[in-house]
Amino acid sequence: MRVSGTQVSNQTDEAALIARVRDGDQAAMAGLYDRYSGIVYGVALRVLGNTSAAEDLVQEVFLQLWRNPQAFDADRGKLAPWLAVIARNRAIDLLRKRPMEDDIDELPISTGVNLEDEASQRLAISKVRGVLGQLPADQRRLLEMAFFEGLTHTEIANKTGEPLGTVKTRIRSGLLALRKAFS
């Protein structure tokens, strides 16, 4: 899953699509939507647990990308992880009823993982699920509470009865396990 010769070609395609979106090309925007709406929708649905709210969030994320494509710097990262993290953060804001004007200035994210076509995405998703499946259930639960429920470490500690330090350490080690699987 590391960057390869084929991926360079795919990366060029993504950069070209974004450049066309910047020029107001609606077909290019449709292309980005077809590639990444599943990732955005999946995150939104997992966090919000409501298909209607998840659809609205997908609209919101892609419409903002159309309005302001310059917010994403294609030279510094990949669009898929960037959209996924923005969708997650926004969904958590909605879930926790944070102010609607809240804005997100998320930096580009470079995962080194190819996510630019459906087959690559399926492969990566399968791998992530495999790693999470290998984690102890209580550690996986800690990651889910932090990432998909947006709980803070203090809230997680209160909820699970685990010491604060243990919560932090187990969440980090769970993330490192994911990293190791893709390295």
Add this chain to the structure above:
Amino acid sequence: MKEHAQYADSLALYAMHGLDDEREMAELRQHLDSCGECRRELEALRADVALLALSTSGPQPPQRSRERLMQAIAAEPRIQHKHKSRFILGRLQPRWLRLAPTLVAVLVLIASVALVRENLHLRDTRDRLARELQDQRGRAALAMEVMQMMNDSSLPRMTLVSAKNVPQPQVKTIYQPQKGHVLLMANNLPLLPDDKVYELWLLPSTGAAPMPAGTFSPDSKGSALMLHAMQDGGIQAKAFAVTIEPRGGSPTPTMPIQFAPAG
């Protein structure tokens, strides 16, 4: 990360916005500002977090969602951004709300211009009042000086006339009818014997008999200054006249009249 182990566990939660201890976050941010190694670790953790998001992929949004988006972007006026700006998310807002910053800026500009104009106007008013006060002070000082000079009989006085003419006697009166005060100023008057005085007469506008308005004697240079108060105020005067009377004055004028109004 070995030497930064105390921050390592916190960085993972920081990447997920999961820290809630303000002091701890401030300390971590301060450390990140100066530690490239921890910044790189944070970037790696953000990538790990993004991988976590992928675990949820699978369900696809309904087709209507795509159509809805395409209709929305077709209706959007395209704004070309020349610079990278923040990716702002929130509930889809009315378009007019996006003009709010511009409107606020215009209102602030208008208010600023109005304040500047008001400030300039106040400065002008202050300067004008200062000039008027200065003028008033100057005029008051001048009036005081005039009064002092006129009342000081020791000051040398002279009337300049054509060298071919002999200086002519001259009597001036100023009358304040409400108070009944008469101010008399005379020059070049002929000197009188010791038993005679000049007497001023007020000729009422009603045609009544002349009323005594004070006696006076010129000094050695023929000058005289007299301020006389009538017994009653409110008498309207048609004219004044001067006669020569016995010292102590007379109840009625003795002819001939020595001085009368010109013309």
